[in-house]
Amino acid sequence: VRSLQTAKGRDRHRQFLGEGVRLLEESLRHNCMPSKIYYAESQLNDRGRSLLGRFRKDGVMVEAISHRTLEQIAETEHSQGIIGVFAMPATDLGSVSREQVRTVIYFDNISDPGNVGTLLRSALAFGLNLAVFSPHSVEPFNGKLVRSSAGAIFGLPIATASIAELHDYYGNGNMQILAADQHGEELPGVLRRLRRNKLLVIAIGSEGAGLSDAVQELLDVGIRIGHSRRVESLNAAVAGSIIMQELYQRRIGK
Amino acid sequence: VRSLQTAKGRDRHRQFLGEGVRLLEESLRHNCMPSKIYYAESQLNDRGRSLLGRFRKDGVMVEAISHRTLEQIAETEHSQGIIGVFAMPATDLGSVSREQVRTVIYFDNISDPGNVGTLLRSALAFGLNLAVFSPHSVEPFNGKLVRSSAGAIFGLPIATASIAELHDYYGNGNMQILAADQHGEELPGVLRRLRRNKLLVIAIGSEGAGLSDAVQELLDVGIRIGHSRRVESLNAAVAGSIIMQELYQRRIGK
Numbered sequence: 365v366r367s368l369q370t371a372k373g374r375d376r377h378r379q380f381l382g383e384g385v386r387l388l389e390e391s392l393r394h395n396c397m398p399s400k401i402y403y404a405e406s407q408l409n410d411r412g413r414s415l416l417g418r419f420r421k422d423g424v425m426v427e428a429i430s431h432r433t434l435e436q437i438a439e440t441e442h443s444q445g446i447i448g449v450f451a452m453p454a455t456d457l458g459s460v461s462r463e464q465v466r467t468v469i470y471f472d473n474i475s476d477p478g479n480v481g482t483l484l485r486s487a488l489a490f491g492l493n494l495a496v497f498s499p500h501s502v503e504p505f506n507g508k509l510v511r512s513s514a515g516a517i518f519g520l521p522i523a524t525a526s527i528a529e530l531h532d533y534y535g536n537g538n539m540q541i542l543a544a545d546q547h548g549e550e551l552p553g554v555l556r557r558l559r560r561n562k563l564l565v566i567a568i569g570s571e572g573a574g575l576s577d578a579v580q581e582l583l584d585v586g587i588r589i590g591h592s593r594r595v596e597s598l599n600a601a602v603a604g605s606i607i608m609q610e611l612y613q614r615r616i617g618k
Numbered sequence: 619v620r621s622l623q624t625a626k627g628r629d630r631h632r633q634f635l636g637e638g639v640r641l642l643e644e645s646l647r648h649n650c651m652p653s654k655i656y657y658a659e660s661q662l663n664d665r666g667r668s669l670l671g672r673f674r675k676d677g678v679m680v681e682a683i684s685h686r687t688l689e690q691i692a693e694t695e696h697s698q699g700i701i702g703v704f705a706m707p708a709t710d711l712g713s714v715s716r717e718q719v720r721t722v723i724y725f726d727n728i729s730d731p732g733n734v735g736t737l738l739r740s741a742l743a744f745g746l747n748l749a750v751f752s753p754h755s756v757e758p759f760n761g762k763l764v765r766s767s768a769g770a771i772f773g774l775p776i777a778t779a780s781i782a783e784l785h786d787y788y789g790n791g792n793m794q795i796l797a798a799d800q801h802g803e804e805l806p807g808v809l810r811r812l813r814r815n816k817l818l819v820i821a822i823g824s825e826g827a828g829l830s831d832a833v834q835e836l837l838d839v840g841i842r843i844g845h846s847r848r849v850e851s852l853n854a855a856v857a858g859s860i861i862m863q864e865l866y867q868r869r870i871g872k
Contacts, residue, residue, distance in 0.1 A: 390850070478732060482853045489845035489852055512853075519848050551867070590867065591743035594773050596644070598743055598859075599736045599766075605856040606863050613805070613844065 365402070365437050365449060371503045378452045380505035382518075383443040385412045390515020391448060392418060398448030401426040404434040407445025416446065439507045452505055455497075455524045457533050465493040467617035469604070470527065470541075470567045471501040472579050479601040481512025483568060486605035488516040490612035492566075497524045498576070527567070527578050534563050540584045543567040543575055544603040548586025551610055557585055564617045568604045571597065619656070619691050619703060625757045632706045634759035636772075637697040639666045644769020645702060646672060652702030655680040658688040661699025670700065693761045706759055709751075709778045711787050719747040721871035723858070724781065724795075724821040725755040726833050733855040735766025737822060740859035742770040744866035746820075751778045752830070781821070781832050788817050794838045797821040797829055798857040802840025805864055811839055818871045822858045825851065 367373030368381045382388060382398065391398060392415075401419050405428055408416065420426055429437075437447055469487045474480055480502055484495055497504050504522045531539060540562040548554065558564065567583070569575035575583070589598060589606055597603075611617050621627030622635045636642060636652065645652060646669075655673050659682055662670065674680055683691075691701055723741045728734055734756055738749055751758050758776045785793060794816040802808065812818065821837070823829035829837070843852060843860055851857075865871050 393850075394848075482856060485849060485853055486856055489849040491846050514849070514851075514853070516849060589863065591863075592745050594648075595739060595743040595768070595770060597768075599739055599768070599855070601853070602736060602740055602856060602859040605852075606860060609843065609845075609860050 368449065369439055369507060371506065374452065374503070374505050379449055380452055380510065381437070381439070381447060381507060382450055382510055383438050383440065383447040384511070385409070385415055385444045385446060387511060387515050388415055388446060388448050391450070391518045393515070394518040396450065396518035397422060397424055398450050399425070400449040402429050402434060402437060402447045404429055404431040404445045406431050407434065409444065412444055412446050440511070453522065455504065455522050457523050457525045457529060460494060460521060460523050462534065465563065467492045467564045467611070468494045468496055468566070470496045470498070470530065470565050472498050472527070472567050472569045472576050473500040473573065474568060474570050474600065475502050477502045477506045477509035478512045479599070481509040482601040483604050484513040484516040484520055486601070486608055488520045490608040491617070492520070492608065494521050494523060496530055497522065498526055499524065527582060530565065531582060539563045539565055541565045541567055541579065541582050542585040542587055542607070543569065543579065543583055544589060544607060545586030546588055546597065548588040550588050550590050551607070552614070554585060554587050555610060555614055555616060558616055560616065564611070566604065566607055568600055571600050622703065623693055623761060625760065628706065628757070628759050633703050634706055634764065635691070635693070635701060635761060636704055636764055637692050637694065637701040638765070639663070639669055639698045639700060641765065641769050642669055642700060642702050645704070645772045647769070648772040650704065650772035651676060651678055652704050653679070654703040656683050656688060656691060656701045658683055658685040658699045660685050661688065663698065666698055666700050694765070707776065709758065709776050711777050711779045711783060714748060714775060714777050716788065719817065721746045721818045721865070722748045722750055722820070724750045724752070724784065724819050726752050726781070726821050726823045726830050727754040727827065728822060728824050728854065729756050731756045731760045731763035732766045733853070735763040736855040737858050738767040738770040738774055740855070740862055742774045744862040745871070746774070746862065748775050748777060750784055751776065752780055753778065781836060784819065785836060793817045793819055795819045795821055795833065795836050796839040796841055796861070797823065797833065797837055798843060798861060799840030800842055800851065802842040804842050804844050805861070806868070808839060808841050809864060809868055809870060812870055814870065818865070820858065820861055822854055825854050
C-alpha cells in the first residue's frame with residue numbers, strides 16, 4: 365500500500381489512495397467504491413465510524429490496523445484514521461463518450477497538483493463533463509491532487525491525451541478552445557463569441573510557461589480576466605475557475 | 619536566518635523570508651525592499667543575476683553564500699539561488715488609514731496558508747485595500763503563504779484584528795460584511811443590495827468550520843455562488859476570488 369504514495373507504484377498496481385473522512389464520503393456520493401479500506405479504530409471520530417459502517421454495508425473489504433501502521437500509509441496528518449485504496453479508472457480517450465461531453469477542462473502541462481485538484485473541484489461544480497490531462501501534466505492520481513480535488517476526482521471522468529489527439533477524436537471543426545490570455549478579450553463580452561453547438565475546451569496553462577505552442581496554435585478564444593496591474597497575473601486555479609463560473613452562470617456549454 | 623522558517627523565529631526577529639526570482643521581482647514592483655539578500659552564484663539564471671543587480675543598485679546588502687548553505691535557508695527546491703530577508707511591517711489596526719480603505723478581505727480563522735496566499739493575490743488583483751487576519755488564522759508571514767501570494771504580500775496592507783475590533787475601528791453602521799454562504803442569495807443579483815458608501819468587508823471562513831459565530835452575527839449579506847450539487851462546496855480561495863472578481867467587474871467598492 366505504501367508503494368501507492370509514488371507515481372511509479374500507482375502505475376504498476378493501477379491503484380491509488382484516498383485518505384480522510386470527507387474525501388471518502390465524496391467517493392460514496394459518486395458511487396466510486398474503494399477496493400479496500402484500512403482504518404485505525406483509535407483515530408476514528410463518530411463521522412468516521414459511521415462512514416466505515418456504510419462501506420461495510422456496501423460490501424467493501426475493511427481491515428483494522430494500528431495507528432502507527434496507518435500513519436505510515438497516510439501522506440498527511442489529516443487521515444482521520446481512515447484510508448481507501450481505489451482502482452484506477454481507464455484514462456484513454458477511447459473510453460470517453462463523444463456525444464455526452466459538452467465542456468472539457470484541458471490541463472496543458474500543469475505540474476502543480478494543488479492547482480489541478482482545485483480546478484477539478486471547480487470543473488465538477490460548474491458542470492463540466494471531462495478533464496483531459498496533457499502527457500506532461502501531473503499524474504491524475506497524485507495524492508495531493510486527489511486531496512485538493514476534495515473528491516471531485518471520483519465524480520469527473522478523466523482522460524490523458526495531447527491536444528492534437530483530443531482534436532482528432534472529436535473531429536476537425538467540432539471543437540472550440542478557450543483559455544485565459546492576458547492579450548485576449550474581456551469577460552463577459554467574449555462569451556458571446558462562443559458557439560453552442562461545439563465542444564468547448566477550456567485550456568489551462570502553467571503559471572510559469574503559459575500555454576504550450578500546440579494549444580496556442582489551436583486556440584479559438586483568448587479570455588482576459590480584467591484585474592489591477594498591481595499583480596502580474598492571477599493564480600491558474602482562480603483564473604480557470606472564474607471562466608468556468610461565468611460559463612455556468614450563463615448556461616453556456618449546457 | 620534559518621530560525622525565520624518558524625513562526626516563533628519570525629515573531630522574535632520581526633523578519634520573514636521571500637525566496638525565488640519571481641517573488642523577489644514582485645517585492646521590487648511594490649517598492650518593498652529586503653533588508654538583506656543571500657544568493658548562490660552557481661544557482662542563478664540570467665533573470666536572477668539581473669534581479670541581483672537591481673537590488674545592489676538600490677543599496678540592498680547582498681551576500682554570496684554556497685549552494686549548500688542556501689539550500690538550508692530555503693524552504694523549497696525552487697529558490698532559484700536567491701533569498702531575501704524582509705522586515706515585518708506593523709500589523710496593528712491603528713496603523714491603517716480609516717479614509718482610504720474601501721474594501722477589505724477578512725480571514726476568519728483560516729489555517730491553510732496556500733488558500734490565504736492565493737486570496738491575497740486575488741485581493742490585490744481585484745483592487746481590495748486591506749487584508750485583516752483574525753487572531754486564530756495562519757500567521758501572515760508564513761513561508762508557504764508568502765509564496766502562494768506570488769508577491770501580493772508586499773503590495774497589500776496587512777492587519778491582525780478580530781471582527782469586533784474591526785467593527786469598532788470603523789464605527790458602528792459604517793461597515794457591511796459579506797461572505798460566501800450556501801444559504802445566501804445568488805450572484806449577481808445580491809450585489810444590488812450593497813451600499814456604496816460603506817466599508818465592504820468580504821469574510822472568508824475555513825472550509826472545515828465555516829464562518830465563526832462572531833462573524834455570523836455581524837453578517838449583512840450572504841452570497842451563494844450557484845453550482846452543481848455534485849460537489850458539496852467550492853474551494854475557499856476560489857469562492858472568495860469569484861466574489862471579489864464580481865465586485866471588481868461591477869466597480870463596486872471603488
